[in-house]
Amino acid sequence: MSEDTASDSKCGATTDSTDASSKCGGSTTDASSSKCGGSKSTDGSSASKCGGSKSDTTEEQVTATADDFDADPGRLVAVGLGPGQPSGMTTRAKEALRAVDHIVGYTTYIDLLPDDIVEAAEDIYSTPMCGEVSRTEESVDRTLAGNDVAIVGSGDPNVYALGGLALEILESKGGSASAVDFEVVPGVPAAQSCAARLGAPLVNDTVSISLSDHLTPMPTIESRLHAAAKEGFTIAIYNPWSRKRRDNYEKCCEILLEHRDPETPVGVVHAAGREDEETEIVELRDLPELGETDLIDMTTTLLVGNDETYVWDGRMVTPRGYERKYDY
Amino acid sequence: MSEDTASDSKCGATTDSTDASSKCGGSTTDASSSKCGGSKSTDGSSASKCGGSKSDTTEEQVTATADDFDADPGRLVAVGLGPGQPSGMTTRAKEALRAVDHIVGYTTYIDLLPDDIVEAAEDIYSTPMCGEVSRTEESVDRTLAGNDVAIVGSGDPNVYALGGLALEILESKGGSASAVDFEVVPGVPAAQSCAARLGAPLVNDTVSISLSDHLTPMPTIESRLHAAAKEGFTIAIYNPWSRKRRDNYEKCCEILLEHRDPETPVGVVHAAGREDEETEIVELRDLPELGETDLIDMTTTLLVGNDETYVWDGRMVTPRGYERKYDY
Numbered sequence: 001m002s003e004d005t006a007s008d009s010k011c012g013a014t015t016d017s018t019d020a021s022s023k024c025g026g027s028t029t030d031a032s033s034s035k036c037g038g039s040k041s042t043d044g045s046s047a048s049k050c051g052g053s054k055s056d057t058t059e060e061q062v063t064a065t066a067d068d069f070d071a072d073p074g075r076l077v078a079v080g081l082g083p084g085q086p087s088g089m090t091t092r093a094k095e096a097l098r099a100v101d102h103i104v105g106y107t108t109y110i111d112l113l114p115d116d117i118v119e120a121a122e123d124i125y126s127t128p129m130c131g132e133v134s135r136t137e138e139s140v141d142r143t144l145a146g147n148d149v150a151i152v153g154s155g156d157p158n159v160y161a162l163g164g165l166a167l168e169i170l171e172s173k174g175g176s177a178s179a180v181d182f183e184v185v186p187g188v189p190a191a192q193s194c195a196a197r198l199g200a201p202l203v204n205d206t207v208s209i210s211l212s213d214h215l216t217p218m219p220t221i222e223s224r225l226h227a228a229a230k231e232g233f234t235i236a237i238y239n240p241w242s243r244k245r246r247d248n249y250e251k252c253c254e255i256l257l258e259h260r261d262p263e264t265p266v267g268v269v270h271a272a273g274r275e276d277e278e279t280e281i282v283e284l285r286d287l288p289e290l291g292e293t294d295l296i297d298m299t300t301t302l303l304v305g306n307d308e309t310y311v312w313d314g315r316m317v318t319p320r321g322y323e324r325k326y327d328y
Numbered sequence: 329m330s331e332d333t334a335s336d337s338k339c340g341a342t343t344d345s346t347d348a349s350s351k352c353g354g355s356t357t358d359a360s361s362s363k364c365g366g367s368k369s370t371d372g373s374s375a376s377k378c379g380g381s382k383s384d385t386t387e388e389q390v391t392a393t394a395d396d397f398d399a400d401p402g403r404l405v406a407v408g409l410g411p412g413q414p415s416g417m418t419t420r421a422k423e424a425l426r427a428v429d430h431i432v433g434y435t436t437y438i439d440l441l442p443d444d445i446v447e448a449a450e451d452i453y454s455t456p457m458c459g460e461v462s463r464t465e466e467s468v469d470r471t472l473a474g475n476d477v478a479i480v481g482s483g484d485p486n487v488y489a490l491g492g493l494a495l496e497i498l499e500s501k502g503g504s505a506s507a508v509d510f511e512v513v514p515g516v517p518a519a520q521s522c523a524a525r526l527g528a529p530l531v532n533d534t535v536s537i538s539l540s541d542h543l544t545p546m547p548t549i550e551s552r553l554h555a556a557a558k559e560g561f562t563i564a565i566y567n568p569w570s571r572k573r574r575d576n577y578e579k580c581c582e583i584l585l586e587h588r589d590p591e592t593p594v595g596v597v598h599a600a601g602r603e604d605e606e607t608e609i610v611e612l613r614d615l616p617e618l619g620e621t622d623l624i625d626m627t628t629t630l631l632v633g634n635d636e637t638y639v640w641d642g643r644m645v646t647p648r649g650y651e652r653k654y655d656y
Contacts, residue, residue, distance in 0.1 A: 078528075082418060083514065090516065092415040133654045156520045157528070160648070164528035167645045172656045177527070177641040184524035186411065186516045188418065192484045196512035199505070200406075200485070200492035204544070205552055207535045207561065215649030216532070220560065224533055227555040232548065233535065313505040317495045320488070321543030326461045328500045 064141055066174040071146030074101070076139065076180040078157035078166055079150045080187020084273025086114040088188060096185045097121070097150050104139040105152040106132070112154065112273075122147075136165045140173060143180050154273075159189040160210055160238055191236035194269035194301045197279050199315025201267050201303045202234050211248040212239040218248060225252055229259035234309065234318055237302040241291060249296065253288045256304060260284055265311050267303035270295050281311055392469055394502040399474030402429070404467065404508040406485035406494055407478045408515020412601025414442040416516060424513045425449070425478050432467040433480040434460070440482065440601075450475075464493045468501060471508050482601075487517040488538055488566055519564035522597035522629045525607050527643025529595050529631045530562050539576040540567040546576060553580055557587035562637065562646055565630040569619060577624065581616045584632060588612055593639050595631035598623050609639055 066073075077096050082088035094117065097103060101122040103110070110118075110126040118124060125142075127135050139151040157163035163184050167177060195202045207228040213221060228235050235256075241249045256264075262285035270278040278295060284304070290296055309318040322328075394401070405424050410416035422445065425431060429450040431438070438446075438454040446452060453470075455463050467479040485491035491512050495505060523530045535556040541549060556563050563584075569577045584592075590613035598606040606623060612632070618624055637646040650656075 080516075080520075082516075085420075087420040087423065088418050088514075090410060090416050090418050092413075095415065133650060133656060137656060156516070156524075158520055158523040158530040159534075161531060163524075164531040164645050164648055165650055167528055167640065167643055168647060168651060169656050171640055177643050182527070182643065184527065186416075186520040186524040188408075188410075188484070188514045188516055189520060192408075192486055192514040192517060195484075195486040196491075196514040199510070199512065200495055202486040203489060203492040205535070205537050205549075206487075207533070207556075209533050215653065221533075224559045224561065227559045228535075231552045231555045233552065312495065312499055315495055315505050315510065317492050319496060320492055322461060322493055323496060325543065328461060328465065328497050 064144075064173065066144050069141075069144040069146070071144075073175065073180045074143045074146050074148040075183070076143040076166065076170070077148075077150045077183045077185060078161075078163045079152045079185045080156040080158075080161070080189075081109055081112055081152055081154045082156075082187040083190070083193035084112055084154055086112065088193065088273065089114075090185070090187065093185050093187060096183075097152070100148040100150040102139075102142050102147050102149045103152060104135060104142070104149060106135070109152055109154050113152070132162060133165065133169075136162050137169050140166060140169045140175065144173065144175055154187070154190070155193075156187045156189045157184050158186070159191070159208070190238065190272060190301050191303070194236075194267065194272050195303055197269055197272065198267040198281065198303060199317055201265070201305055201309060201316035201318050202236065203318050203320050204306070205233050206236060207233040208236040208238060210238040211241075211252055213248060218251070221248065222251060222255060225255045226259070229256050229304075232306045234306050235302075235304040237304065239298065240300055240302055241296045242298050246291070249291050250288060253284075253291070256284055256287070260304070261307065264307070265305040265309050265316050267305075267316050268295055269301050269303070270297070271299040272301065274299070281314070281316055392472070392501065394472050397469075397472040397474070399472075401503065401508045402471045402474050402476040403511070404471040404494065404498070405476075405478045405511045405513060406489075406491045407480045407513045408484040408486075408489070408517075409437060409440055409480055409482045410484075410515040411518070411521035412440055412482055414440065416521065416601065417442075418513070418515065421513050421515060424511075425480070428476040428478040430467075430470050430475050430477045431480060432463060432470070432477060434463070437480055437482050441480070460490060461493065461497075464490050465497050468494060468497045468503065472501065472503055482515070482518070483521075484515045484517040485512050486514070487519070487536070518566065518600060518629050519631070522564075522595065522600050523631055525597055525600065526595040526609065526631060527645055529593070529633055529637060529644035529646050530564065531646050531648050532634070533561050534564060535561040536564040536566060538566040539569075539580055541576060546579070549576065550579060550583060553583045554587070557584050557632075560634045562634050563630075563632040565632065567626065568628055568630055569624045570626050574619070577619050578616065581612075581619070584612055584615070588632070589635065592635070593633040593637050593644050595633075595644050596623055597629050597631070598625070599627040600629065602627070609642070609644055 079093050079096050097117045098120055103121050104125045107126040107128050110124055125138055139149050143149045151162055151166055153161045191208055209224055264284040266282050266284050268280045305318055407421050407424050425445045426448055431449050432453045435454040435456050438452055453466055467477050471477045479490055479494055481489045519536055537552055592612040594610050594612050596608045633646055
């Protein structure tokens with residue numbers, strides 16, 4: 001799934017260090033450590049860098065800059081893990097993770113890593129869902145301190161994920177993308193791994209829209225939904241639901257039903273690649289009620305068909321138009 | 329890159345058989361072969377199934393049906409190869425290809441396969457760029473004849489590719505998705521593998537649009553471009569140019585410039601993952617002229633930034649909005 005920006009729960013930064021001689025002990029490391037430090041010295045609490053992201057006004061502060069580090073910077077690579085199982089990773093992603101010293105990521109994604117990669121890493125820094133800014137800053141600080149670092153997430157670093165934030169923070173710290181040899185290793189996005197489970201729902205022009213209004217204002221999201229629904233795109237909807245965003249989901253259903261037939265097939269994929277994975281194909285008219293069930297939550301991706309999408313033998317099919325040109 | 333529907337060149341079906349005892353000799357196999365046949369008996373020419381797709385009215389015919397095959401059907405899997413290098417494939421894709429008897433695909437994609445997979449396959453059926461309908465039919469026929477078959481393409485089977493066509497043809501032949509255990513193995517789409525080369529151009533809501541009007545009417549494409557450009561989506565443009573589609577590219581530039589600042593960054597990735605790969609970041613105003621150069625052709629993907637996208641240290645960055653909420 002995508003990195004998300006919601007943060008309803010309390011959470012504290014944790015470090016799963018696999019090496020007692022690690023140069024970076026994660027959030028408990030002393031600031032005098034030559035290869036870490038910088039922004040981490042202001043508060044000894046392991047939860048200090050995560051608690052701030054729970055409201056619109058955050059206390060997260062990024063304070064260290066490139067000048068605070070003596071060492072030559074290391075390499076920084078943003079790695080997409082794909083659908084959630086090690087077998088969904090590319091060979092290149094695995095090689096990239098084996099080549100770095102430190103791996104930084106959301107705990108759930110770190111748990112997805114193959115054992116040999118976890119064992120080979122000098123240090124793993126993980127935080128629960130929240131604090132993506134502090135986590136990303138951590139990856140940048142460790143890089144500027146001279147370590148080769150990977151920041152990981154499921155899906156692809158370019159799909160609602162931290163590839164851009166890493167560059168923004170690097171810039172704000174006076175670093176440069178060239179100096180850290182910044183690289184993005186792409187992965188299979190959630191839209192495509194969910195589509196695969198459903199058949200062929202997205203083979204034509206497609207829009208991806210996140211319903212999270214944490215970073216994008218709701219009127220913008222609504223306007224994009226109207227446009228996508230009107231123009232016959234198939235639509236991949238990320239982050240459809242959380243306690244904070246029930247209204248957004250309901251509004252989304254309303255907009256889709258304004259433009260599309262109530263019988264339009266919609267693929268619902270809950271917790272793709274996890275133990276509680278569940279996949280259903282429903283009709284658009286069923287979506288509002290489905291929002292009351294456990295099927296729709298933060299881990300769900302919706303794939304909305306267009307006017308031509310149909311269901312056949314348990315699969316969603318969006319024709320590309322071959323049937324108008326060829327006999328078969 | 330995506331499977332494309334253009335077919336400007338003459339082409340003939342070819343078979344790279346790696347096993348002399350192959351049950352299917354590709355397009356030259358006799359119809360009496362128990363595991364092939366069906367639709368292939370009408371014409372002995374190896375080019376017979378590919379020549380028809382060159383115009384709007386095609387002679388391609390899909391004639392064999394599930395009833396024509398005595399055997400229990402095999403398995404059919406649509407496999408996305410990702411960016412074009414073996415290292416960009418997922419472990420699952422490699423395992424899927426090792427598990428099948430036959431691999432069917434466009435010659436360029438077949439050439440991308442790791443040697444051990446090619447050597448292990450009982451038969452490889454490849455055709456040059458054209459005839460995606462006959463190629464897909466070939467994969468369905470071979471499956472119905474009792475073989476386990478993979479149909480492959482670069483990128484993802486759900487992104488302008490053959491996942492849907494395989495299901496459509498299967499249905500038209502009276503087969504069923506369940507009976508052939510139809511499976512899609514997702515891959516990294518071109519939009520994401522190209523975005524990775526450019527930094528973080530697509531981290532927010534994104535549209536993908538193909539400029540090929542072979543299967544989608546140009547007025548629909550234009551209307552979608554207007555909507556995408558107006559609504560602040562980042563835009564991945566597939567199939568921007570061929571001899572037949574120069575007008576579409578020019579029209580696309582015109583529409584984008586109507587809604588977006590001429591200085592909007594646009595990433596241009598030519599032949600991603602191939603020897604003649606070339607990547608440039610230009611301004612939107614430069615696109616029309618660029619269309620006169622070799623940088624823009626069938627193998628090019630364009631990634632158009634939104635109003636907030638900027639270029640920093642050679643990378644395209646589309647902020648997600650963190651900078652409005654956090655200090656860094």
